[in-house]
Amino acid sequence: MIRTFAPVIEKNGEGSILNILSVLSWINIDEGGGYSAVKSAQWGVTKALRLELVAKKR
Template sequence: MVRAFAPIIERNSGGSILNILSVLSWFSIGGAGAYTAAKSAEWGLTNVLRLNLAARNIRVAGLHVGYMDTDMTAKISAPKANPADIAKIAIDGIEADSYEILADDLSRKVQKDLAGGVAVLYPELFQDTTKKELHQNGDL
């Protein structure tokens, strides 16, 4: 998609590309291994595109969001963001020339926690009983 649109954006004096990522680009939960891997790879691609397209006056932003009220999350009982609110946050981020747009409190918290490493992101790994439970459940 980017290969197709980048020349058009460049011919029109530059612009922005927004990649829709997830808080799971940075953090994983049990049962979401494949999704986390895909979103982490997409975040890596977003970073490469930023570097490769900057000289062509194309800004590449990544939108990180937790649960959003969509068909995909319909069966999840956690609090979810309204897609219209996320769209406004995304547009505001693009207008502010942001590289990372953090759409919700969860995304802001996880980004902050990245600096704390594994101990902060996954404190359950440092509790003996939880390690055993995770291993028994096949999550480790």
């Protein structure tokens, strides 16, 4: 999805990409370790993409 919309946002000069994750991307609960790990990985990808897109803007 981001690969599709990032070029459009760049062409328009500005915009936002919103990635909604659960609080379990920051914490673990009993018997939810796998779910929390996946959400944490998604949060990491979100942070990495933010840095990549900001760097392209400069």
